[in-house]
Amino acid sequence: MPKPTWEIAIDFEQDNEFSGADLITEDVLSCTWSLGFAGPYEPVAKDSQLTLTLRNTDKRYSPEYSRSPFYPNFTHGRLVRVRSTYNSVTRQHFIGWIDSIDPTPGKYGARQTVVRASGFLLKAQDYEAFVPVQEGKTADQVIDAVLRRAAVFPPGFFGRWTLGVATKGELGQNTTLGEITDYLQAETGISTFSIIGDQWSDGVTVYGALRDAVGREGGRLFVDRQGKIIFWNRNHLPLTTTVQATFDNAMTQVEYEFGDLFINKATVRARPRAVGTSNETLGVLNKATKIPAGESKEISFRYADTVNSGATVAGKNAVAPVQTTDFTANSMEDGSGTNYTSSVTAAIVEESGTRCKVRYTNAAGVDVWLQPGAVIRGIKITDFGEVDTERENSMSVLKFGLRPYTYPFVLDSVAEADNLAAFLLQNRQGPRGRVKALELAAYSSDALLSQALARTIGDRIVVIEEQTDINAAYFIIGESHRLTPNGDYRVVWQLEPAAVSSYWIFATAGYGEVGETTILA
Structure with a gap:
């Protein structure tokens, strides 16, 4: 062969x-x-x-x-x-x-x-995401906003002009201007987030921001074989029904487990918020700061509730500080001496949901001191705290004991959280066996080799295994390959069970006929 x-x-x-x-x-x-x-x-x-x-x-x-x-x-x-x-x-x-x-x-x-x-996802954990609060956006739009402001790119993005990056920014040599679509393929998200990003505190990474957006959508994000970032919305896998291959006792090894994904109580958290309608104080400077003559100084304001003991709050649409109204500047640190407020201007450099960076420029011929009490104003976002929604199958609890599961992401509304809890309980109720992973000896036959090379993340396959009586559909969610010194080639696929039910999906042909398929995805 x-x-x-x-x-x-x-x-x-x-x-x-x-x-x-x-x-x-x-x-x-x-x-x-x-x-x-x-x-x-x-x-x-x-x-x-x-x-x-x-x-x-x-x-x-x-x-x-x-x-x-x-x-x-x-x-x-x-x-x-x-x-x-x-x-x-x-x-x-x-x-x-x-x-x-x-x-x-x-x-x-x-x-x-x-x-x-x-690859990219490890690097994304080292770079900070500095993104303004996003309102009325879908997951793909949030992902786009995060990546456009990120100073890190996936490995599949090469051969493009990148400002300030050695070997990628030489004018006349690397002059093809890159677009985000060169390294991101994103489906349109199903959910529209009322607010997202207001909980991204100081130091949230690009990876953390992406994970929050994708998790709240219930979608998937990964880097493919080409080194490109792929985002699927939550309907992608339920709508993938074509079987790419069937493996009938052709595996050299199978990892099987019974009932590990089974739950009979689902908890999903919601975090209702309210957005203000007028500008309020979001942050305050507590210490005098020196601005040398003819120079600028950048100051980062962390948003805090100035009324309730400095508790962290979120904000948006910060307003550039106004002379006298929002700050004063004097020739002396203690506020005495000559008032130079009119010689200092302020401009917003960056804004996220929890802080704002302001550049103060001193046009005077002497050093000045920005006085304590300088503020940044904007629209306050009030957080009413987390609310748990729960769905439980009481008969299953009596029969099998409690099998709880808490969804790791926080949704916008109680109604959304309740719908998701119902979906999780429906999709994962009742213990059943599954193939967690399988291994192929790819050089065993031309047919196996062709499948080992071609099949990748998101492909739907059927696995038949006689000893466990498994005959079920799965999605490949991970792939591992091994070329050994003796010339052998082995492939291991991590698998996820395909849904056992068909779902009702609004406005989608074949999935949206009322009265025929009635489980809401």
């Missing part, structure tokens, strides 16, 4: 070519990679990961060896790509950045180098 041609490459020169000396397949002893979700119903996938073991007998993969043909370009941040060609079809399987290089020390040792690479 013919085998695929594998192509493993490192973009040493950062020229986006992946050609010539970049092709290192012959030096690869083993290669493993994975992408997708850690488990069923997770809103955001785990980060993509790759591990390469390279032959290093001539030290070319020792990053500090100056006579290596790759020196000094074998280093962190270089892109690694894995592709295969089989039956004239070329597929990309992984792309990510190198984040560790570990040559094995010892002249008479193994003389190998282990390279590890990762």
Whole structure:
């Protein structure tokens, strides 16, 4: 049986070519990679990961060896790509950045180098999201707003002009202007959030903001084989009914569990809020701050309830501070001396739901002190606290004991929370077995190899396993691949059960006929 041609490459020169000396397949002893979700119903996938073991007998993969043909370009941040060609079809399987290089020390040792690479979602946990409060927006619009303000991009976004980024911002060399659609494919969200972002406190990361938006929608977000960000709304999987393949006792290993997803009590939290109609004080400067002559000073105001003991509040539409009304400035720290308020101007630099950064510029020829009590005003968002909604199957509790589940995201309204609790209870009631994961020995047959290479996240398959009497549909939610030194190729798929019921989905042909399918999704 013919085998695929594998192509493993490192973009040493950062020229986006992946050609010539970049092709290192012959030096690869083993290669493993994975992408997708850690488990069923997770809103955001785990980060993509790759591990390469390279032959290093001539030290070319020792990053500090100056006579290596790759020196000094074998280093962190270089892109690694894995592709295969089989039956004239070329597929990309992984792309990510190198984040560790570990040559094995010892002249008479193994003389190998282990390279590890990762993708966007790990980096997104290191970058802060600074996004204004979003009102009346769907999840895809919120994701768009977060990513447009983020200083981090997925690995599939390359070959585009990026301001201020080395090798991507040279005028005349990298001049194709990138668009967000180059690295984000997003379906329109089903829910419209009345307010989102007001709970994103200082330090919320890009990852955290994305996870909140996707979780409140009940959708999915992951990075695909091409290194692009994919967002599905909550109807995507229920509407995916085409079976791509059936595996009838063709697996080398199956991970099975009975009843682990079963619940008989669902709790969903809601957080009702009210938006003010006029400007109020959102933050106050507590200490005099020096602004040197002819210079500017940026001050970050954390929003707090100035009436109720400084409790954290949210706000929006901050107003640029007005001289005298919102701040004063004097020549002396204690407020004495000459009043220079008219020489200081203020402008808003950035605003999020919980803070605002203001730049004060001193046009005077002397140093001035911005006085305590300077304020930032805007529209206050009042939080009425969390409310729990619960749905319970009392007969199931009597029969099996309590199996509670609390949805990890907070919705806007009690009505939405109650609907979701009812849906969760319906979809996961009653203990039943499921295949959690399966492994294929891909080189066992041409048919298995073709499926191992082609099937990916979101594909619907049927699994038949005789010993457990499983015959059910599943979605692939995660994929792991392993090329071993002996030439073997194994694939493991993480699986999520396809819904056992058809759902009523408003205004969707085949799913919206009243009286025929009546479970509200």
